[in-house]
Amino acid sequence: xxxxxxxxxxxxxxxxxxxxxxxxxxxxxxxxxxxxxxxxxxxxxxxxxxxxxxxxxxxxxxxxxxxxxxxxxxxxxxxxxxxxxxxxxxxxxxxxxxxxxxxxxxxxxxxxxxxxxxxxxxxxxxxxxxxxxxxxxxxxxxxxxxxxxxxxxxxxxxxxxxxxxxxxxxxxxxxxxxxxxxxxxxxxxxxxxxxxxxxxxxxxxxxxxxxxxxxxxxxxxxxxxxxxxxxxxxxxxxxxxxxxxxxxxxxxxxxxxxxxxxxxxxxxxxxxxxxxxxxxxxxxxxxxxxxxxxxxxxxxxxxxxxxxxxxxxxxxxxxxxxxxxxxxxxxxxxxxxxxxxxxxxxxxxxxxxxxxxxxxxxxxxxxxxxxxxxxxxxxxxxxxxxxxxxxxxxxxxxxxxxxxxxxxxxxxxxxxxxxxxxxxxxxxxxxxxxxxxxxxxxxxxxxxxxxxxxxxxxxxxxxxxxxxxxxxxxxxxxxxxxxxxxxxxxxxxxxxxxxxxxxxxxxxxxxx
Numbered sequence: 001x002x003x004x005x006x007x008x009x010x011x012x013x014x015x016x017x018x019x020x021x022x023x024x025x026x027x028x029x030x031x032x033x034x035x036x037x038x039x040x041x042x043x044x045x046x047x048x049x050x051x052x053x054x055x056x057x058x059x060x061x062x063x064x065x066x067x068x069x070x071x072x073x074x075x076x077x078x079x080x081x082x083x084x085x086x087x088x089x090x091x092x093x094x095x096x097x098x099x100x101x102x103x104x105x106x107x108x109x110x111x112x113x114x115x116x117x118x119x120x121x122x123x124x125x126x127x128x129x130x131x132x133x134x135x136x137x138x139x140x141x142x143x144x145x146x147x148x149x150x151x152x153x154x155x156x157x158x159x160x161x162x163x164x165x166x167x168x169x170x171x172x173x174x175x176x177x178x179x180x181x182x183x184x185x186x187x188x189x190x191x192x193x194x195x196x197x198x199x200x201x202x203x204x205x206x207x208x209x210x211x212x213x214x215x216x217x218x219x220x221x222x223x224x225x226x227x228x229x230x231x232x233x234x235x236x237x238x239x240x241x242x243x244x245x246x247x248x249x250x251x252x253x254x255x256x257x258x259x260x261x262x263x264x265x266x267x268x269x270x271x272x273x274x275x276x277x278x279x280x281x282x283x284x285x286x287x288x289x290x291x292x293x294x295x296x297x298x299x300x301x302x303x304x305x306x307x308x309x310x311x312x313x314x315x316x317x318x319x320x321x322x323x324x325x326x327x328x329x330x331x332x333x334x335x336x337x338x339x340x341x342x343x344x345x346x347x348x349x350x351x352x353x354x355x356x357x358x359x360x361x362x363x364x365x366x367x368x369x370x371x372x373x374x375x376x377x378x379x380x381x382x383x384x385x386x387x388x389x390x391x392x393x394x395x396x397x398x399x400x401x402x403x404x405x406x407x408x409x410x411x412x413x414x415x416x417x418x419x420x421x422x423x424x425x426x427x428x429x430x431x432x433x434x435x436x437x438x439x440x441x442x443x444x445x446x447x448x449x450x451x452x453x454x455x456x457x458x459x460x461x462x463x464x465x466x467x468x469x470x471x472x473x474x475x476x477x478x479x480x481x482x483x484x485x486x487x488x489x490x491x492x493x494x495x496x497x498x499x500x501x502x503x504x505x506x507x508x509x510x511x512x
Contacts, residue, residue, distance in 0.1 A: 008072035013062055015070065017055040017085060021146040024051030028139025044138040045100045049093065051142065056089040069511055073218055074156035079507030081153035083358055084285040088152070088278055091365040092145045094485060095274030097478040098373040099137050137177060141274065144170040148278055152285030157207040157217040160286060164203065164246070167282060168196050171275055175267040188266025195249070195259045203246025209239030219294035220512055226297035237301045243290065244302065250283035251339045254313040264332035269384060272328065273372030276335050277365035284342055284361055288354060291346065293510050299349055307347045311442050313340030318446035322453045327375055327386045330453055334412055337450055338364055344443050345427030348434040355504040356426035362500060363419035363493055370486030371408045374401060377473045385470050388457060393466030401472055402461045404487055409458050411490050413451040419493035426501070
């Protein structure tokens with residue numbers, strides 16, 4: 001009897017960037033298990049950073065010539081996948097540098113003696129007070145990045161679900177790494193885990209319904225079944241909507257946004273920056289592939305629903321952001337509003353929609369990581385100073401830091417000569433070209449509303465009376481590099497957006 005099993009053909013060279021990241025994550029786990037505590041930080045940071053750089057080099061050198069479908073058709077390496085994977089690697093590297101922050105600023109008296117450096121466990125305690133996390137953060141981050149890279153390239157609903165869990169489970173743990181310093185982190189981790197589990201269940205149920213409709217988990221097979229209209233129509237629309245619930249949860253779209261402000265506030269601030277930037281890139285990348293490849297033929301059924309979700313997300317995010325008094329919660333609701341802006345580009349369902357969505361993801365990521373890095377440096381009594389009142393007069397105490405944060409607030413508001421303006425113009429123009437001018441109008445109004453809280457924070461920083469107990473920690477070289485790089489890209493994409501826009505345009509064709 002002949003052997004019916006045939007091993008699938010796998011192009012390991014094309015998958016090399018993901019393999020490098022996953023291997024680095026596994027090696028990091030071994031370091032945590034066997035390396036002495038005092039050596040872990042010195043090993044983990046170079047290991048993770050080198051792996052991200054090496055994966056990026058492999059992607060740039062090998063990726064363009066290795067485009068195609070591999071692993072039995074479950075992984076698609078095309079223009080959008082390669083661009084989003086490269087973006088994930090760059091943003092993850094910046095986020096990793098911020099998470100590697102150890103010491104800075106004026107050390108508390110309990111940890112200093114005659115100006116001496118802080119040794120041993122006292123150094124770790126002080127690093128914790130600065131918001132730095134334990135060394136477990138590095139392998140967890142690498143495993144999550146690997147899941148994100150797989151998420152944007154998955155061409156099969158089952159692999160998409162596996163990638164979703166691989167990227168999510170480390171994030172649940174990362175959110176709770178500050179649990180020994182504050183209960184809010186433990187609460188945020190539990191809430192994120194429970195709500196994330198529910199959203200995964202919705203995603204899986206939707207995948208099962210689409211499998212029942214098309215008889216296959218492959219995205220191209222689902223598209224072919226819709227085009228031929230050979231499945232059970234009663235399963236198609238519920239399957240698409242349930243699948244969308246799992247994806248919309250990850251981007252924090254309304255009404256699946258309840259976890260966002262609490263998780264952003266409770267997680268260690270460097271982790272929040274990484275999560276806010278990279279998770280959105282991964283989730284929207286997967287959403288683009290599902291909507292543009294698998295279910296484009298049924299767009300008349302789901303497109304109005306996604307447009308309504310986009311409008312609701314922009315309005316709710318903008319209005320609730322104005323009501324916040326905590327800087328991290330302001331950025332959380334701002335993140336919700338930005339998810340609505342990105343959905344505006346996605347819903348246009350044309351090549352301009354794909355390119356504008358990817359461009360906006362890049363602009364948002366390079367604004368978000370330095371913003372949270374700056375938030376992590378503002379301290380009060382050894383803990384984060386995130387109340388707006390604690391930022392009063394910060395411009396006189398730390399003018400360069402306040403100037404950088406002011407510029408980022410202008411970018412979030414979409415002021416010209418920043419990447420925020422260019423990104424919003426791109427997604428709104430794509431929406432208007434496809435008859436969604438009303439959605440663009442809502443987006444402009446929502447931008448005006450969010451600008452109020454951004455400018456209110458800026459005014460408080462520069463014109464308010466100084467808060468006596470607020471201090472600014474001196475950032476390390478790694479954090480300084482992440483902040484300066486984010487500011488430079490934000491300015492560059494506002495002044496000269498053409499190179500990235502052209503790259504996004506040329507990389508906007510999916511393999512079908």
